[in-house]
Amino acid sequence: MFFFLSKTLFYFLMPITWVTFFLLIAVFIKKWRIKSLRIGVVLFLLFTNPFLANEMYLLWEVPPTPIKEVRNYEVGIVLTGMSNAGKEPKDRIYAGSGIDRLLQAVRLYKEGKIKKIMIVGMSEEIDWISGKEKLPKRTYKYKDMLKSMCIKEEDILIEPKSKNTYENAQLAAQFLQKNKDKLNLRFNSDSIHQSQILVITSAFHLRRSLGCFEQAELQVDGFSTDFIANERKNMFTILSLIPTEDAMAKWGKIIHEMIGYVVYDLTGKL
Incomplete structure (x- = not known):
């Protein structure tokens, strides 16, 4: 419900x-x-x-963080919600407006800012009544996309079951807790140290995402992507007043x- x-x-x-x-x-x-x-x-x-x-x-x-100011993290968590789920054939991921989440994660990985990329969430093809995914396992196609960008397979993690932001955080926390030794994550008082995990999502969605991860007892940092706002100095023109x-x-x-x-x-x- x-x-x-x-x-x-x-x-x-x-x-x-x-x-x-x-x-x-x-x-x-x-x-x-x-x-x-x-x-x-x-x-x-x-x-x-x-x-x-x-x-x-x-x-x-949430304002952008300059790349040079981003610390090093063990895992970069990328939230789904970045594809066109209604497009066919269903043999690939069709990039949507939020794909900047994935592209920025790849850049951070290439620059050594994150060691692993974790894709969290179902594909966007979900039944609104039942909440069940129409195309099970489609989220794994993100792995193929990342591999085509020369990301090592062992550095790609997938959590394919969560279907909203709250579940993204809860199931990601369970996954990380279960695999903490393999991922070199250190837990302190049942909470992962804040410098180890970076949540990567759209700038307008980051506030709610960070709140959910904190509620899941994960101390994380955030990285904004997929910006919609323009700088005010570039926006205030006569054209900005036309409906x-x-x-x-x-x-x-x-x-x-x-x-x-x-x-x-x-x-x-x-």
Whole structure:
């Protein structure tokens, strides 16, 4: 039930839902027409404004860490959610917007910042009702992708069962605890030393991810990737004031993440 709600609740809070709601009221309820139309138009202008959308991401995304400031880690954990699951044939991973997570992990590995790359999570082909993966073992195709990038097979770790951020952290913790000797991980008071593990995920998703890993009693550092926000000095132009459909899509994505953060916090998953 939690999986179903986590994937559907945000649809009722999306900008397009509220804009449509007030415009429909304006069409069908005469006495509320003017007020509803005004609200609908204001919401439309607000959520299609590129500058405001960018400002929200600047506030929420965890800033990038310069590569030279990244310490050395035993394991870099890469969260899935970076492929186009609806594409066929199902014989490969189709890179999505989040693939920067994987690319940055490869760079960190090549520069000696992380010794092993751990892919955590199912593929994105999941049934929303049952929460079960439609294509079992598809996550292992990430291993083929990494091997094609000249990553040693023994340095690739896979956790293929978790299906949301909370499970990513919980099952990753179990995997690391079970394989701590092989991975050269040192546990202190049932918690892995913070300098040994780096969580690599999208900048807008990193806050919730770190909270989940801390809740799983893993002391980790984070590395932001897949940035959506532009620097303010490069964004504030006349074009940033013109409404775009891309701005509304960005608002939908950040609202989804913020709702997820609040729900996780209320349910004790952070």
